Amino acid sequence: MADHRRSTPVHPTTTPFSSPSATPPGERDGSRGPRGSRGGRPDPADVRQLELSPVPLRRIARLFAPHRAALAVVVALIVLSSAVGLAQPFLVRHVIDDALPRQDVRLLLLLVGAMLGVAAATAVIGVVQTWLSTSVGQRVMHRLRSDLFAHLQQQSLGFFTRTRGGEVQSRLVNDIGGMQGVVTQTATSVAANLTVVVGTAVAMVALSxxxxxxxxxxxxxxxxxxxxxxxxxxxxxxxxxxxxxxxxxxxxxxxxxxxxxxxxxxxxxxxxxxxxxxxxxxxxxxxxxxxxxxxxxxxxxxxxxxxxxxxxxxxxxxxxxxxxMTIGTLVAFIALQGGLFRPLMGLLNVGVDLTASMALFSRIFEYADLPVEIAQPASPVRLPRSAARGEVRFDHVGFAYDPDRPVLADVDLHVPAGTSLALVGATGSGKSTLASLVARLHDVTEGRVTLDGVDVRDLATADLAELVGVVTQETYLLHATVRENLRHARPDASDAEVEQAARDARVHDLIMSLPDGYDTVVGSRGHRFSGGEQQRIAIARTLLRDPAVLVLDEATSALDNETERSILATLEELARTRTTITIAHRLSTVRDADQIAVLSHGRVVEVGTHEELLLLGGRYADLVRSGLGTEPVAA
Missing domain, CATH: 1.10.287 (Helix Hairpins)
Structure with a gap:
């Protein structure tokens, strides 16, 4: 080694362009990067997921196809940044071997300026690359998240009853959020690490x-x-x-x-x-x-x-x-070698990261590929609310969650417009399921349900929701103000219309007694109110939409007798212009219905008025005697 260039080699742990002692990404404070990326082997859960639901790379590529130009720029910037960064060790070698021994101030200034320029260039390139890759990832994630949300909204109630709510949220939020790592972490790290490893290896061979x-x-x-x-x-x-x-x-x-x-x-x-x-x-x-x-x-x-x-x-x-070898060459070589280990480890973990990312896509696509059980009609029939009369007919209806266990069989009922139908029967007889078919919460497996002669399957979902209002026993209130909860049914309703609906549901006075009136926040799931108060708000919310058909599934079960009688009187008045289908276990709720249908094991066994069915002395009379309501029965 030449003596006239004697200088002290700089240890790689103290050079400004390498930091071998730094904690590797994803290891600081026990944090972790992409799921399954630690340990050098794929997560067994990810492997099982891909075995159950493999994902073709072609399908993933289609997601990013609209952003091909941006991705090409990202890759070019990564390669450019890595190539520019490799200049640093060579500049240091010239500083040690040429500028310092010769005391060449001009050369030293040029080299130091070049070092600063390289640092600034790589920093700027890194910012632009991060902005581009994150933008692409976020746009793809936004499209996928929005499409999946809309797709899941089209699923039937059966899907949500058999699926945990946390699972749906996890796939919409966590899995799609983790998917962005394919662009911002996995793909970009592969390009960056490969460029650094190849470039560093070539530079090391060129030096020694x-x-x-x-x-x-x-x-x-x-x-x-x-x-x-x-x-x-x-x-x-x-x-x-x-x-x-x-x-x-x-x-x-x-x-x-x-x-x-x-x-x-x-x-x-x-x-x-x-x-x-x-x-x-x-x-x-x-x-x-x-x-x-x-x-x-x-x-x-x-x-x-x-x-x-x-x-x-x-x-x-x-x-x-x-x-x-000169000392400058040695320092430059040590610097290159110090920057080689981390990208090399990154390349060794590519398979693990890819498996984790593909598993996320697999979980997302599982939901995206779910068949829509209640699909929108290809050519929907228009039935404006102004023209709807509210005539409902169950035409030999059959329904089953499981083909081997039918819930409804050969139900044939006619509910003329403006009349009321009460459904009674033992628990599990199919009352709620039958009523849910009118709002198309489920689709019939046999026969058809018609509204004003139109099969409900031929109506657009939005039109059907405008024509049929449903109030169930289990009310759900948003964590918002009372006014916002009511307007959730009809966003364009005026304050006067909101308050009138509340009056009709006998809940206006209660709302006005609250600290902020209609602007009072109801709290998580409406726990600020009692069960009866929640039901009255839910009834007001449905009445605000003014549907042609009103389905009340135990909608007054949580009300006291006096409030129930008051609301029933209101509903009776409102029923003159709409059709009402009521499910209840209280005699007071069903006795004044125009017709009562008694269900047993999914079949209609009796139909008639309260007096007719009592005189018949059949199943309805047995239900009354066994406790259908607590009021005295008068035939």
Whole structure:
């Protein structure tokens, strides 16, 4: 090595362009990057997901096809940034070998200026690349999220009754959010890491093929060692994630409004607290093990980053392997080698990241490919509210959730416009299911349901919702003001119309007694109000839409007798201009109906008025005697 260029080599851990001792991405403070990206092997759950529901790459490519130009620019910027960044070590070599020994101030200024320019250029390129890739990812995510939301809204009630609500939310929010990593992390990291690895390897060979060979010989065992440590942490982290999920479930079950109410009424507080403490205690040990595993990985990497430069320094000190290398060349080589390990590890984890990303797409596409059980008609029949009379007919209707277990069979009923039909029967006889067919919450499996002679399957969903109003026993109020809850049924309703609907439902006075009147927030799921108050608000909300057909499924079950009589009187007055189908277990609710249909095991066994059915002495008379309401029966 030439003596006239003697200077102290700079250790790679102190150079401004490499930081081997820094914590790798995704390892700081035990955090994790894309799901399944830790440990050097795919998450078994991701592998199972792809086995059950494989995803063709062609389908994913179609999502990004509209953004081909932007993605091409992103890749070009990544390659450019990586190539520009490789200039730094060569500039340092010229500073050490040429500018400093010769005291050439002009050359030194040029080189330092070039170093600053390279840093600024890579920073600007990085900002533009991040903006472009994030924009593409967000636009694709927005389109996919919006399409999936609209698609799920078209699913029947059966889908939501057999699917956990948290699962739907997870796929809409978490999975689609994680999908963005395909663009902003997986794809861009592959391009960046591949460019850096190839460019660095070429530059190392150009500087010294002997030292490059030493680096390549030392790196494989070092990579294997760090992957073994990472696998150990992966196992610990998986168990920690499961216990964290248990903790979240316990918090949701124990601290939600419904959960607290159940806990207090059952006296289960101490038991839940002990269970929570046990889970939290388990997390303490798992967190310590996880952090230690992470520290072991960091320690292993530090040893690697110390061992490789040590071997290079040793080789540079022997004439047989140095090849007359200058100190500047050695520093530049060490800098290149120091920046090689992390992108090399990134490339080794590409398969894991790709599997995790594909698993997310698989979960999303599972929902996107669900068949629409209640589809919009190809050529919908128009039936304006102004022209609707409200005549409902069940024409030999059959329905089954399971083909082997029919819920309804050969139901044939005619409800003339402006009349009322009451459905009674034992629990499970099919009353609610039959009523739900009018609003097309389910589709018949046999026969048809018509509204003014038009099959409800031939009406557009929006038109049918305008013609048929449904109030159920289980009311749902939004976490918004009373006014917003009422206008949810009809956003263009005036304040006067909102208040009139509330008066008709006998809830106006209650609302006006609230601190902020109609601007009072109802609270989570309407728990600010009693069950009867919630039902009255729900009735007002439906009345605001002024439907031609009103379906009341136990809509007055939570009301006291006096309030119920008041609302029934209002509904009776309103029923003069609309058809009403009522399901109730109170005699007071059904006795004045124009006709009463008695269901048993999904079949209509009796039809008639209250007096006719009592005189018949059949199933209806038995229901009255066994407790259909508490009022005296007068034939």
């Amino acid at each position: 093929w002997r030292l490059a060979l030493i680096s390549l010989v030392v790196l494989p065992p070092a990579v294997l060692l760090t992957r073994q440590v990472a696998r150990m942490r992966h196992r610990v982290t998986g168990e920690r994630q499961r216990r964290l999920a248990d903790l979240h479930v316990q918090i949701e079950e124990g601290l939600s409004v419904s959960g607290v109410l159940l806990t207090k009424t059952l006296g289960a507080g101490p038991r839940l607290a002990a269970r929570f403490e046990e889970t939290s205690s388990d997390l303490v040990g798992l967190e310590i093990r996880s952090r230690l595993a992470g520290r072991w990985r960091m320690a292993t990497m530090n040893i690697v980053f110390a061992a490789v430069p040590a071997a290079i320094y040793l080789a540079a000190g022997f004439p047989a392997t140095s090849g007359g």
